[in-house]
Amino acid sequence: MNTSTRSKQEVDRWCDDFESLCRARGIRVTPQRLAVYRVLAEDRSHPKPESVYRRVRERVPGLSQATVYRILEFLEREKLIKRVSADDGVGHFDANLASHQHLVCRVCGRMIDVSVPALTNARVPSVTGFAAEELDIRIVGRCRQCARLKAGRRKPLEPSDPD
Amino acid sequence: MNTSTRSKQEVDRWCDDFESLCRARGIRVTPQRLAVYRVLAEDRSHPKPESVYRRVRERVPGLSQATVYRILEFLEREKLIKRVSADDGVGHFDANLASHQHLVCRVCGRMIDVSVPALTNARVPSVTGFAAEELDIRIVGRCRQCARLKAGRRKPLEPSDPD
DNA sequence: ATTCCTGCAAACAGTTTGCACTACG
DNA sequence: CGTAGTGCAAACTGTTTGCAGGAAT
Numbered sequence: 001m002n003t004s005t006r007s008k009q010e011v012d013r014w015c016d017d018f019e020s021l022c023r024a025r026g027i028r029v030t031p032q033r034l035a036v037y038r039v040l041a042e043d044r045s046h047p048k049p050e051s052v053y054r055r056v057r058e059r060v061p062g063l064s065q066a067t068v069y070r071i072l073e074f075l076e077r078e079k080l081i082k083r084v085s086a087d088d089g090v091g092h093f094d095a096n097l098a099s100h101q102h103l104v105c106r107v108c109g110r111m112i113d114v115s116v117p118a119l120t121n122a123r124v125p126s127v128t129g130f131a132a133e134e135l136d137i138r139i140v141g142r143c144r145q146c147a148r149l150k151a152g153r154r155k156p157l158e159p160s161d162p163d
Numbered sequence: 164m165n166t167s168t169r170s171k172q173e174v175d176r177w178c179d180d181f182e183s184l185c186r187a188r189g190i191r192v193t194p195q196r197l198a199v200y201r202v203l204a205e206d207r208s209h210p211k212p213e214s215v216y217r218r219v220r221e222r223v224p225g226l227s228q229a230t231v232y233r234i235l236e237f238l239e240r241e242k243l244i245k246r247v248s249a250d251d252g253v254g255h256f257d258a259n260l261a262s263h264q265h266l267v268c269r270v271c272g273r274m275i276d277v278s279v280p281a282l283t284n285a286r287v288p289s290v291t292g293f294a295a296e297e298l299d300i301r302i303v304g305r306c307r308q309c310a311r312l313k314a315g316r317r318k319p320l321e322p323s324d325p326d
Numbered sequence: 327a328t329t330c331c332t333g334c335a336a337a338c339a340g341t342t343t344g345c346a347c348t349a350c351g
Numbered sequence: 352c353g354t355a356g357t358g359c360a361a362a363c364t365g366t367t368t369g370c371a372g373g374a375a376t
Contacts, residue, residue, distance in 0.1 A: 028351070
């Protein structure tokens, strides 16, 4: 099983839920929004806007980059997707709203979903003077491929979306 | 006490350590590097390159932005400072290498150091096929100021470096 | 003296915006 | 039909790079 995609049936279900949730909330459902959401639902690799754009465009030819940015920002504001924190300075998005953590390779930047029970169940600490809502946990290290390489090479693999 | 600065004596000590560590490692010590490091040591607010530039420039007049970027990247590579993950798409840096967490306000973006024992002591989980090295934990919520404001206002306060 | 660092300015990459047009509900 | 969404292109912000001169060891 390819770890960076989801099964078609799961994706279909997510998209159906997405569509009904939008309608219920009075959010307009456009082909562009549906397509952006679907690409995110299919892709576990936390793609960047540019990569979302490339893939959505194959299905919605006229699509413009600006629209992708606007949709991603909008869906994030509506809490229908999440923006995941990364230190490469570019946005990464995730349709998986369930509590989980990310393995982050410090060499290639790849980000892989995991769910470590001890962390998923960790209580959000109470801190005075701060309304803590959730924990965002990244496990930083080296992925299998990068761990093999001897130090020295700078960028053995391209970041998150190699395609 | 101002939570976003460190005492002069502590800063001096950090800078001394920094300088001797550089000499020991054969890293050239330039006024620019020293000044960038000092600004980071003084500032607990995880400043962006632009804000580091502004402050360092007051002390090193000729300084160019490119140099700040180069120094930040260099110091990070040498593990003398850390780049902290943020989702505003711009780099944020931290001279505090001790294990700690960040409170991140989802409204204004402010990032505050905390050390929650339960999290600081959390064991780095072992994940097959991944050489896990450290945990990067962000506690996301609303800071005191932003928690007070009723929903509606978009950006009550400016992100991390208001000055 | 040699090697590495810095300043400058231009190039770049990612993201945002104004405006006219289109389409969802 | 009205409002909100989209496409296009230009503007912007943050960051990187090439090169010539300068400084640290």
